[in-house]
Amino acid sequence: MQADFFQLKQFVISVFTAIGCSDADAELAADVLVSADARGIDSHGVARLAGYVRLFDHGRLNTKPNIKILHESPSTALLDGDRGLGLVVAPKAMEIACEKAAIAGTGWVAVQNSNHFGIAGYHAIKAVPQQMIGWAMTHAAPLVTPTFSKEKLLGTNPIAVAIPAKEEPAFLADFASTAVAYGKLEILQRKGLDTPDGWVQDKDGNPCNDAFAIKNGGALLPLGGDREHGSHKGYGLGAVVDILSGVLSGANFGPWVPPFATAGFMQAGETVGNGTGHFLGAMRVDAFRPTDDFLQDMDTWIRRFRCAEAVEGKQVLIPGDPERLLEIERKRDGIPLLEPVVADLSALATRFHLDFKLD
Amino acid sequence: MQADFFQLKQFVISVFTAIGCSDADAELAADVLVSADARGIDSHGVARLAGYVRLFDHGRLNTKPNIKILHESPSTALLDGDRGLGLVVAPKAMEIACEKAAIAGTGWVAVQNSNHFGIAGYHAIKAVPQQMIGWAMTHAAPLVTPTFSKEKLLGTNPIAVAIPAKEEPAFLADFASTAVAYGKLEILQRKGLDTPDGWVQDKDGNPCNDAFAIKNGGALLPLGGDREHGSHKGYGLGAVVDILSGVLSGANFGPWVPPFATAGFMQAGETVGNGTGHFLGAMRVDAFRPTDDFLQDMDTWIRRFRCAEAVEGKQVLIPGDPERLLEIERKRDGIPLLEPVVADLSALATRFHLDFKLD
Numbered sequence: 001m002q003a004d005f006f007q008l009k010q011f012v013i014s015v016f017t018a019i020g021c022s023d024a025d026a027e028l029a030a031d032v033l034v035s036a037d038a039r040g041i042d043s044h045g046v047a048r049l050a051g052y053v054r055l056f057d058h059g060r061l062n063t064k065p066n067i068k069i070l071h072e073s074p075s076t077a078l079l080d081g082d083r084g085l086g087l088v089v090a091p092k093a094m095e096i097a098c099e100k101a102a103i104a105g106t107g108w109v110a111v112q113n114s115n116h117f118g119i120a121g122y123h124a125i126k127a128v129p130q131q132m133i134g135w136a137m138t139h140a141a142p143l144v145t146p147t148f149s150k151e152k153l154l155g156t157n158p159i160a161v162a163i164p165a166k167e168e169p170a171f172l173a174d175f176a177s178t179a180v181a182y183g184k185l186e187i188l189q190r191k192g193l194d195t196p197d198g199w200v201q202d203k204d205g206n207p208c209n210d211a212f213a214i215k216n217g218g219a220l221l222p223l224g225g226d227r228e229h230g231s232h233k234g235y236g237l238g239a240v241v242d243i244l245s246g247v248l249s250g251a252n253f254g255p256w257v258p259p260f261a262t263a264g265f266m267q268a269g270e271t272v273g274n275g276t277g278h279f280l281g282a283m284r285v286d287a288f289r290p291t292d293d294f295l296q297d298m299d300t301w302i303r304r305f306r307c308a309e310a311v312e313g314k315q316v317l318i319p320g321d322p323e324r325l326l327e328i329e330r331k332r333d334g335i336p337l338l339e340p341v342v343a344d345l346s347a348l349a350t351r352f353h354l355d356f357k358l359d
Numbered sequence: 360m361q362a363d364f365f366q367l368k369q370f371v372i373s374v375f376t377a378i379g380c381s382d383a384d385a386e387l388a389a390d391v392l393v394s395a396d397a398r399g400i401d402s403h404g405v406a407r408l409a410g411y412v413r414l415f416d417h418g419r420l421n422t423k424p425n426i427k428i429l430h431e432s433p434s435t436a437l438l439d440g441d442r443g444l445g446l447v448v449a450p451k452a453m454e455i456a457c458e459k460a461a462i463a464g465t466g467w468v469a470v471q472n473s474n475h476f477g478i479a480g481y482h483a484i485k486a487v488p489q490q491m492i493g494w495a496m497t498h499a500a501p502l503v504t505p506t507f508s509k510e511k512l513l514g515t516n517p518i519a520v521a522i523p524a525k526e527e528p529a530f531l532a533d534f535a536s537t538a539v540a541y542g543k544l545e546i547l548q549r550k551g552l553d554t555p556d557g558w559v560q561d562k563d564g565n566p567c568n569d570a571f572a573i574k575n576g577g578a579l580l581p582l583g584g585d586r587e588h589g590s591h592k593g594y595g596l597g598a599v600v601d602i603l604s605g606v607l608s609g610a611n612f613g614p615w616v617p618p619f620a621t622a623g624f625m626q627a628g629e630t631v632g633n634g635t636g637h638f639l640g641a642m643r644v645d646a647f648r649p650t651d652d653f654l655q656d657m658d659t660w661i662r663r664f665r666c667a668e669a670v671e672g673k674q675v676l677i678p679g680d681p682e683r684l685l686e687i688e689r690k691r692d693g694i695p696l697l698e699p700v701v702a703d704l705s706a707l708a709t710r711f712h713l714d715f716k717l718d
Contacts, residue, residue: 071646071647071648072464072646073463073464073643073646074433074434074462074463074464075433075434075463075464075465075646076464076465076642076643076646076647078647078648103433104432104433104434104463104464105431105432105433105434105435105463105467106434106435106465106467108464108465108642110647110648133603133607146664146667146675146676147675147676148669148670148673148674148675148676149664149667149668149669149670149675150667150668150669150670151667151668153663153664153667161595161599163599163602171598171602173595173596173598173599174595175589175591175592175595175596176592177592178589179583179588179589180588180589196587196588198557198584198588199588204670204671205669205670205671206670223582223583223589223592223593224538224582224583225557225584225588228555229538229539229555229557229558229584229588230534230537230538230539230582232534232676232678233534233535233536233582234582235678236520236532236533236534236678237532237534237596239530239532239664239678240520240522240532242660243522243530243657243660244492247653247656247657247660248492248642248644248647248648248653249647249648250648250652250656253656253660254660254663254664255663272656272659273656283435283467283607284432284435285607287430287431287432287434287435288430288435288437288469288607288608289430289437289469289607289608289609293609294606294607297606297609297612297631297632298602298606300631301601301602301606301612301613304512304613304614305505305508305512305598305613308505308508308509308510308512309508309509309510310507310508310509310564311507311508311509311563311564311565312563312564314507315507316505316506316507316508317505317506317507317591319591319594319595319598
């Protein structure tokens with residue numbers, strides 16, 4: 001089934017409005033969410049809309065947040081998301097980071113008391129039109145074991161870095177600090193297939209190939225897979241993202257990061273901070289080098305890598321290439337939706353008395 | 360063979376002095392280098408001393424550099440290393456980053472026209488006593504292929520992040536963006552062993568287990584190994600390090616990054632910038648949160664992870680633990696040196712009329 005990008009976005013806006021978001025917030029949140037679908041990161045798109053509504057139902061989501069700066073310095077700020085949608089809080093944080101960078105050269109914003117912010121890349125790339133390098137990271141509920149651990153203590157903790165170029169499209173690295181995203185396990189589950197080696201471990205910490213490993217007490221592995229292949233590096237990276245997003249912001253951290261859309265974590269004694277956290281940043285290029293020199297060199301970098309001699313049948317890609325090309329295609333041709341997602345969206349349409357139709 | 364830490368450092372100081380470094384620079388450079396040995400990163404320690412001298416012999420190293428700020432903003436600076444030792448230039452850059460952070464909240468310094476800076480972690484952790492989070496990264500000569508490439512376009516490009524705690528020792532993640540460091544291949548070469556899967560590829564871009572892969576036209580693989588295990592993430596991370604160290608600084612970048620210690624790159628037309636680059640940063644904790652709250656939470660983070668239920672026979676480690684423990688041991692008991700390293704050091708002793716004796 002296919003949905004038109006703009007109709008789908010309009011529907012998402014209506015749902016966010018129905019749970020109490022302002023028109024501007026609903027528009028912004030919908031843009032973040034449907035952009036994930038357009039860019040092929042379907043796990044973070046409208047498939048999650050029902051989850052955000054569940055957050056609201058559980059009293060964990062404030063649709064009229066008073067997002068405010070708790071503390072600041074010339075190049076930093078600590079932001080209280082007031083339990084708002086991360087989809088709305090993170091763009092606000094990025095705006096502040098860019099404002100700081102315009103004056104101080106760089107701007108860095110730690111966010112507490114937020115919720116899931118969608119795809120990291122959406123936020124990082126907002127810095128690019130201002131000739132800034134954008135950074136976005138967030139922690140997430142624990143699905144990942146540190147090297148040698150049986151316990152899940154980290155989320156898939158993604159990091160995105162967006163870098164402007166001159167004639168070439170911007171460079172956008174946006175990746176989880178795990179071998180694979182959880183969404184890849186779900187695809188194998190639906191197909192009844194095993195995972196390759198190096199993606200998951202079982203409840204005793206042994207390597208396994210069970211696509212249902214997490215449901216069976218196992219875990220996702222850090223990028224690298226095992227110690228021999230550098231899993232301590234993926235663990236280190238995920239830990240840095242957790243500490244900047246959670247400890248530096250005064251949010252929860254590690255195993256205490258609240259799950260995306262259940263009520264569980266609200267029990268007394270189970271938190272060590274305020275909600276979910278993020279960390280966003282902007283670095284003004286000309287705080288280092290003349291902008292045009294930098295942009296020209298970025299074009300050289302990108303062209304040299306893109307034309308690298310490739311292994312047979314492949315092409316060397318620039319980080320961000322696949323998602324950018326898919327976005328053009330899906331905005332033009334429509335966004336494919338899986339049956340369970342359509343069912344979720346239809347249920348939301350019924351509940352809120354909205355129209356939901358597919359092409 | 361074993362060397363006493365302090366005697367070894369004294370010898371290294373004498374060598375740097377002999378090629379023209381000031382006493383202060385020689386002391387600093389020796390501290391960086393011998394600290395690598397003490398921390399077990401032997402590939403980056405005194406094993407490289409002869410390489411630095413070769414740099415000097417080739418006219419690529421200025422032992423009396425005029426290190427200067429070319430451009431700055433409240434939270435940033437661009438530093439010209441004047442072809443000095445990276446071992447001296449990077450500490451200077453870190454000092455500037457911390458000075459900026461003291462006033463502006465954060466400080467970020469891009470460095471051009473430098474040389475190899477030793478271990479990234481040495482520089483990052485310098486921010487910690489000032490209650491700052493330290494960042495250090497550098498690019499290096501191309502040994503690594505982007506995903507799907509036959510050509511080596513990236514270095515092992517390490518990144519280090521040091522984070523202060525209260526009663527616990529500081530967190531220090533310090534890792535290359537590859538599956539393994541080149542030094543691990545050298546160990547296998549000496550033993551005549553093959554590599555595990557996922558470390559290297561051959562000259563046609565096929566996975567292989569040849570410990571001599573690089574000498575035979577092959578390459579190191581990015582962290583993740585292959586596409587199925589997330590090599591595009593290791594590639595993305597290595598690329599970010601290259602761009603911040605090389606493009607943002609106006610140094611060389613990608614395949615143009617000069618080799619550590621040969622004269623080759625000085626040919627006309629083979630450079631796209633000035634020397635080797637680094638990127639260093641400092642974030643003052645209390646520019647975000649009250650320092651004591653943060654440090655207390657870092658202790659909680661560290662203790663929770665360290666006491667995580669481990670797979671049988673293992674313990675969950677905090678990034679930085681193994682190197683910190685080894686440093687205590689080796690400073691007390693001595694630093695083991697391999698025979699070829701001892702031969703190199705003895706040759707330097709002869710050349711510069713110095714004493715070099717082992718315990």
